[in-house]
Amino acid sequence: xxxxxxxxxxxxxxxxxxxxxxxxxxxxxxxxxxxxxxxxxxxxxxxxxxxxxxxxxxxxxxxxxxxxxxxxxxxxxxxxxxxxxxxxxxxxxxxxxxxxxxxxxxxxxxxxxxxxxxxxxxxxxxxxxxxxxxxxxxxxxxxxxxxxxxxxxxxxxxxxxxxxxxxxxxxxxxxxxxxxxxxxxxxxxxxxxxx
Numbered sequence: 266x267x268x269x270x271x272x273x274x275x276x277x278x279x280x281x282x283x284x285x286x287x288x289x290x291x292x293x294x295x296x297x298x299x300x301x302x303x304x305x306x307x308x309x310x311x312x313x314x315x316x317x318x319x320x321x322x323x324x325x326x327x328x329x330x331x332x333x334x335x336x337x338x339x340x341x342x343x344x345x346x347x348x349x350x351x352x353x354x355x356x357x358x359x360x361x362x363x364x365x366x367x368x369x370x371x372x373x374x375x376x377x378x379x380x381x382x383x384x385x386x387x388x389x390x391x392x393x394x395x396x397x398x399x400x401x402x403x404x405x406x407x408x409x410x411x412x413x414x415x416x417x418x419x420x421x422x423x424x425x426x427x428x429x430x431x432x433x434x435x436x437x438x439x440x441x442x443x444x445x446x447x448x449x450x451x452x453x454x455x456x457x458x459x460x
Contacts, residue, residue, distance in 0.1 A: 267457055268292035269388065272321040272331030274302070277416040282332065282450060285441050289454035293330075300324045310335055310347055311397050314387035322389045330453070331387050334446065336418050338366070338380040338406060340373045349418070359417050363410060367421065370406055378406040382422065382445035386453050398456055400448025407431060415440060 271293050273279050283293050303320045305313040313333040321329035335349045345352035345366065353361035370378060382402045389395040403425040410420035412433030419432035424443055432440055441447040 266290055266292050268294055268328070269330040270294045270321050270325050270327045271296050272303075272317040272329050278332065278446070281437070281441060281444070281446055284437065285447050285450040289450065289457070291454065291457065294327065296321070297325060305333065308347060310383060310385040311387070313347065314385045314397055315389065315395055318387040318389035318395065322391055326391055328388065328390045332384055332446065332449065334382060334384040336380060336382055336422070338370070338378070340377050340379075341369055363418060363421055366406065366418065367408070375405065380404055380406050380422065384445040384449040386449040388453070396456065398449055398452035400445045400450070400452060402443065402445040402448065
């Protein structure tokens with residue numbers, strides 16, 4: 266069984282990732298409390314995910330898995346994209362980011378509010394080897410937040426291949442089944458099986 270240190274310090278992401286990876290015969294080791302924070306200085310999801318994974322390898326000497334996720338909104342020319350977590354500023358809350366997004370989409374017709382979540386999962390090893398996989402979820406942005414689950418932009422994102430509920434209205438297992446992060450993690454499982 267492969268084992269990886271989880272690079273994310275985000276509790277919500279860690280819960281989702283562990284839930285999916287457990288089912289893929291991949292052991293997840295907790296991120297050490299003394300692991301350094303990593304500045305996401307790259308201009309792509311791939312770059313940031315690899316940066317975080319490599320930083321955890323350096324800190325722990327063990328293989329690491331990291332993710333980076335962005336929400337790409339067509340009417341905003343792909344924004345917030347790689348800056349999704351800090352869209353409303355460096356110390357922005359989830360609500361701050363959603364408020365800014367909805368403000369920028371004010372007056373945009375429903376059919377023009379198309380968007381996609383994209384998650385990149387990167388793996389890095391102590392020997393310097395690394396690779397990444399991705400998962401994408403197409404959808405639309407709602408006019409107002411709906412649902413009390415999930416986190417981030419989940420209350421304003423309705424998956425195209427869903428039943429009309431936002432990600433925040435789905436139970437955790439339902440979300441993991443269709444989400445961008447779930448898709449990326451299952452792609453990781455397939456990649457690991459082929460190695």
